[in-house]
Amino acid sequence: MSPDQHAWSDLSGSVSMFLIPALLGLHPAAVRLSTAFACTGVLLASGTDYPYPVHWGRRISFRQHGHLERLSLPVYFILPVSLGMLSRKRERFYFLTVLTGYAAAHLLTAWPTREAAPSPQDPH
Numbered sequence: 001m002s003p004d005q006h007a008w009s010d011l012s013g014s015v016s017m018f019l020i021p022a023l024l025g026l027h028p029a030a031v032r033l034s035t036a037f038a039c040t041g042v043l044l045a046s047g048t049d050y051p052y053p054v055h056w057g058r059r060i061s062f063r064q065h066g067h068l069e070r071l072s073l074p075v076y077f078i079l080p081v082s083l084g085m086l087s088r089k090r091e092r093f094y095f096l097t098v099l100t101g102y103a104a105a106h107l108l109t110a111w112p113t114r115e116a117a118p119s120p121q122d123p124h
Contacts, residue, residue: 001109003062007050009105013098014041021094030091033079037098044068066111069102076102 017038021031048065080095
């Protein structure tokens with residue numbers, strides 16, 4: 001995936017993590033955890049040098065975004081396990097699907113091997 005495609009993947013993933021758990025009638029704790037995951041996704045993406053129309057700054061390069069995403073992958077498994085979310089069938093299916101989609105998007109993205117030059121849109 002290109003950076004633009006990855007940006008849309010992040011955006012659609014976060015929106016899905018906000019909406020789907022409640023629509024599926026997941027346990028309230030699972031809904032809260034999914035909402036927390038969605039919020040962290042929005043925060044990371046809003047600080048990344050993406051073509052989003054709304055963001056708080058382009059402080060995080062796409063390469064740094066990839067490193068932070070890679071570090072957060074285990075959290076998408078460890079938190080649901082440690083909070084007992086995988087003991088219920090629907091919640092287990094949901095969180096393992098989220099983890100799989102998150103990992104797939106990360107693995108399919110063409111991450112830069114070096115820092116790119118600053119964005120011309122970045123005033124700093």
